[in-house]
Structures are given as structure tokens and as C-alpha cells.
Amino acid sequence: MKLSYEVAVFLVLCVTIAESVHPLGKFCNKRTAISNGSKISANIDSLLPELALKTPPNAFATSFSGEDEDRVYGLAQCRGDVSTKDCSSCVQDAAKEIKQRCPNEADARIWYDYCFLRYNSKSSFIGEVNTSPGILYANVKNVSDPETFKKVLGALMDQKRGEAVEPRNEGLGKGETQLSPLSTLYALVQCTRDLSQIDCAQCLALAVENFDHFCDNKKGCRVLYSSCYVRYELYPFFFPLTSDNTTVKP
Incomplete structure (x- = not known):
């Protein structure tokens, strides 16, 4: 299988089991820069706390914020074996860090050991397989x-x-x-x-x-x-x- 050039490869020595403090990786799609005057940034700000609140009880949530071309779709999921408490902590960290690390992109993703969170304003990705980037x-x-x-x-x-x-x-x-x-x-x-x-x-x-x-x-x-x-x-x-x-x- 030939992988996309967007795939980032990191070689590390895994020696301990760590809490979800630092992200394993992120993706900020530079081709989706948020233009001045757009409501997308405000919709992301509205979406993220909603995902942080909705995800922990079931370890999974999808949502959207905004209308028409400014609508932002989001998804968050915790690893299925972690506790509700750890899930909540991880998703809250993800919701905070993703906006800080990808402040001007309308398509962003962040991976932690215990959870994953993403959003996109261009189209709904819910129900679609995505394997790039990885x-x-x-x-x-x-x-x-x-x-x-x-x-x-x-x-x-x-x-x-x-x-x-x-x-x-x-x-x-x-x-x-x-x-x-x-x-x-x-x-x-x-x-x-x-x-x-x-x-x-x-x-x-x-x-x-x-x-x-x-x-x-x-x-x-x-x-x-x-x-x-x-x-x-x-x-x-x-x-x-x-x-x-x-x-x-x-």
C-alpha cells in the first residue's frame, strides 16, 4: 500500500503508560485558512465546549455549529477502555489545545492517547472513512x-x-x-x-x-x-x- 505524503511518521521508544497530557499528534489543514469576516472561528468556539460536554457519557459524540457555508462539523471519541473521568479530562484538553495549535484552520484534528477530536467546515465527514493524514x-x-x-x-x-x-x-x-x-x-x-x-x-x-x-x-x-x-x-x-x-x- 502506498501512503500519502501527508502521513507523518514518528519513531519513539514506548516504555511507559502515560496519561493523556500531551497530544500524540495534530493536523492543521493549511489549505483551509479561515478568512477575515468569516463566522467559522466563532462557530468552532461554540462547537468545542459542546463536544467536551457531550462526549464523556458515551465516549463518543458528533455535533455541528453554524449555518450554510459557515457551518462547522465536529467529532470526538475516547478510547473505549478508559474511564468517564479520564475521557472527560482528555476531551477537555483536546478542545483547548486544538484551537490553540490550529488557530486559523477550518479543518483540524488532534490525537491523544485516550481520545481524538476533529472539526471541519467544508463538508460533513461523519460516516466517511478517513486514513490521511495518519x-x-x-x-x-x-x-x-x-x-x-x-x-x-x-x-x-x-x-x-x-x-x-x-x-x-x-x-x-x-x-x-x-x-x-x-x-x-x-x-x-x-x-x-x-x-x-x-x-x-x-x-x-x-x-x-x-x-x-x-x-x-x-x-x-x-x-x-x-x-x-x-x-x-x-x-x-x-x-x-x-x-x-x-x-x-x-
């Missing part, structure tokens, strides 16, 4: 047995993708599998809830394809699109945490 994070360390690792990872991802498209799971699939007697592989996939089952499956398939291109044999990898998210690690990163050195999240 953000990729890869662990800098390689696995010791690539052949076995790929086989186990492929089976686990197939299983979690299958779970995510089931309506009762609301786009979320997460779980673990034994990689060796001393090693466990963890995986989480999620689609935004506005997608159909077919579109969710398509987005996740495209995201997982990046494993071979950018995360080949790596101990951990994350692919973040506007419509879906996939991640695997050799340590527990989703809730409830169950390793000997962690506590279960209430």
Missing part, C-alpha cells in the same frame, strides 16, 4: 523471533478486528495472547462509531497494513487515523491493567 509510532527495538511474532500478531489482530466490527462492541476490540512462556502480546483496535461495519473493517485493514511497512519486527506499534486506531505492545497498555506491577482501573 500518525505512526514504532518501538525502536526488534523482536527476537520475527517469524513466530508475525504469526501470533497476525492472528491476534484478525481476532480483534473481527470483534471491533460487531455492533455490540461499538468499534472496539482488545485483548492479549501468549507469545512465549515469558512474554505476552497485547493489542487494541478501535473505529470511530460513525462508521458502518464495512467501513470500520476497511479502515482497520489499511491501518494494520502499516505493520509490514513501518513497524516490521518491532516490539510495539501504533497507527492513528481519523477513523480508526490500531496498536500492539509487549506490555499491558489498556484497561484494566493486569500485570503484577500495575493496578486494575476502577
Whole structure:
């Protein structure tokens, strides 16, 4: 699969589980500069607190503000395993930071570990698959047995993708599998809830394809699109945490 030039690739060593304080990435569409006299900026200011308020109870919300050519559409979603409290905190941070980081653009997106938020004034994107731009994070360390690792990872991802498209799971699939007697592989996939089952499956398939291109044999990898998210690690990163050195999240 050939990825768009807009895809930003970041290589980082993932060693700890962090709260959603700093964004994983952002996208400010420079081709959607807000013109002087436009009501779009004011509509964004109205939309963002509404998303921050509506999202936490269900971990997902869509909304719009304004009329005609100045209307702004928005979407926010939290990772399906986080608490309502953490969801609320994350979306509030996202609503604050996205306007500060993209002050003059009518199309903006921001990714955190616990949540994602976007808005666009040009057209409604609700229900549409979007895989560009994307953000990729890869662990800098390689696995010791690539052949076995790929086989186990492929089976686990197939299983979690299958779970995510089931309506009762609301786009979320997460779980673990034994990689060796001393090693466990963890995986989480999620689609935004506005997608159909077919579109969710398509987005996740495209995201997982990046494993071979950018995360080949790596101990951990994350692919973040506007419509879906996939991640695997050799340590527990989703809730409830169950390793000997962690506590279960209430």
C-alpha cells in the first residue's frame, strides 16, 4: 500500500503508560485558512465546549455549529477502555489545545492517547472513512523471533478486528495472547462509531497494513487515523491493567 505524503511518521521508544497530557499528534489543514469576516472561528468556539460536554457519557459524540457555508462539523471519541473521568479530562484538553495549535484552520484534528477530536467546515465527514493524514509510532527495538511474532500478531489482530466490527462492541476490540512462556502480546483496535461495519473493517485493514511497512519486527506499534486506531505492545497498555506491577482501573 502506498501512503500519502501527508502521513507523518514518528519513531519513539514506548516504555511507559502515560496519561493523556500531551497530544500524540495534530493536523492543521493549511489549505483551509479561515478568512477575515468569516463566522467559522466563532462557530468552532461554540462547537468545542459542546463536544467536551457531550462526549464523556458515551465516549463518543458528533455535533455541528453554524449555518450554510459557515457551518462547522465536529467529532470526538475516547478510547473505549478508559474511564468517564479520564475521557472527560482528555476531551477537555483536546478542545483547548486544538484551537490553540490550529488557530486559523477550518479543518483540524488532534490525537491523544485516550481520545481524538476533529472539526471541519467544508463538508460533513461523519460516516466517511478517513486514513490521511495518519500518525505512526514504532518501538525502536526488534523482536527476537520475527517469524513466530508475525504469526501470533497476525492472528491476534484478525481476532480483534473481527470483534471491533460487531455492533455490540461499538468499534472496539482488545485483548492479549501468549507469545512465549515469558512474554505476552497485547493489542487494541478501535473505529470511530460513525462508521458502518464495512467501513470500520476497511479502515482497520489499511491501518494494520502499516505493520509490514513501518513497524516490521518491532516490539510495539501504533497507527492513528481519523477513523480508526490500531496498536500492539509487549506490555499491558489498556484497561484494566493486569500485570503484577500495575493496578486494575476502577
